[in-house]
Amino acid sequence: MTDASAPTLFTWEFAADPYPAYAWLREHAPVHRSTLPSGVEAWLVTRYADARQALADARLSKNPVHHSERAHAKGKVGIPGERSADLMTHLLNIDPPDHTRLRRLVSKAFTPRRVAEFAPRVVELTDRLIDSFASRGEADLIHEFAFPLPIYAICDLLGVPAEDQDDFRDWAGMMIRHGGGPRGGVARSVKKMRAYLLELIHRKRGALRDEGADDLISGLIRASDHGEHLTENEAAAMAFILLFAGFETTVNLIGNGTYALLRNPEQRRLLQDSVAQGESALLASAVEELLRYDGPVELATWRFATEPLRIGGQPIGTGDPVLVVLAAADRDPERFAGPDTLDLARRDNPHLGFGHGIHYCLGAPLARLEGQTALATLLTRLPDLQLAVEPEELRWRGGLIMRGLRTLPVSFTAVRDVTN
Ligand code: HEM
DSSP: OOOTTOOOOSSHHHHHOOHHHHHHHHHHOSEEEEEOTTSOEEEEEOSHHHHHHHHTOTTEEOOGGGOTTOTTTTTOSSSTTTTTTTOOOSGGGOOTTHHHHHHHHHHHHSOHHHHHHTHHHHHHHHHHHHHHHHTTSEEEHIIIIITHHHHHHHHHHHTOOGGGHHHHHHHHHHHHHHTTSOOHHHHHHHHHHHHHHHHHHHHHHHHTTTSOOOSHHHHHHHOOBTTBOOOHHHHHHHHHHHHHHHHHHHHHHHHHHHHHHHHOHHHHHHHHHHHHTTOOHHHHHHHHHHHHHHOSBSSOOOEEESSOEEETTEEEOTTOEEEEOHHHHTTOTTTSSSTTSOOTTOSSOOOOTTOOGGGSOTTHHHHHHHHHHHHHHHHHHSTTOEESSOGGGOOBOOOSSBOOBSOOEEEOOOOOOOOO
């Protein structure tokens, strides 16, 4: 598709508000061949029906060896550093039957029940973070709240000892700051994380018989499927993808979600009143709507055609990369009434914010728990929370896959007597 009037994608202006460009693509070039900032060419799928179908199409492989340009080998496709760090065999890079086996194993350890039991800990972490800035009357909600919360939560869940969690905070900080930029530092952080995880897994394997350790890494080591166990490398790759997939996404859910509420005061008021009355129904649908309206994952991760196929009538060649634009699909007027309006009580909301098909987000229950807890606690404890800068001054992070703010400066009436 080479339409001269096609919008320019992937600039800073586009990052601030990509939705008009996506509306144009949905209407005029719903399956659009685009040259990405890395120089790699890919098909962008923007309509809801096509997106949903593509996410579930077994002819689209997640394994980068199928890419005709072999861009993964040059570090242009995939998570920075994952190749050099030998963490390739994680869920988002593999197809059945390996995917089926590993997903079944991890699902035995990472159960909805484990997440539900974790709820009080998420409340505690959330309160502790708010305590750290509540008396100041101002904060950067990304650095002081949205960023640390998921890191500490996942570290706790995995069983990373408290004294080591700040290392993870540093490594993750490097990944989030430079995810769309220089890759050297990111690759080094990934390497350190992998070395740490391998060592931790080794230690926990040794300790399994003596203690009834109930953390997720011990659960991963214990999980067996027809007598099969995860190797230490597989367990490290799994722990890594849980961290990687569960970290920046949740930062963005809290960041984009809070920002959307601050920009839509009537909706925010409805939610604040409902939470104040101890109700949970609107809170639950609000998080789903925030995932649809300005979700953390703008484009689903890479897929590659293993044979010639068509998406929305457009022929796709073998080896071509396909990127499903979740942010565009979730604003498709063919599927959502008033798609550009934030409606926290929206009922018919089968959004694609967590993906669809066999790679559907494994961490969705945890993400919902963290998102609901973070937003409800913020609105309750800092009821007059407001944006401290003009929206035009905010900058969005530049990466291709994720959509999130670099900073979110807010002000509120300082809370003086924070006791703990
Ligand atoms: C997969 C979104 C939080 C773990 C995915 C996918 C999406 C997604 C869209 C599918 C990607 C694709 O098909 O290309 C989100 C969002 C989150 C979130 C919006 C937060 C609001 C989490 C958390 C964890 C997690 C907290 C775990 C701690 C995973 C894993 C996969 C995945 C392991 C790969 C599943 C597979 O390939 O079978 N997520 N995610 N995610 N997510 Fe999440």
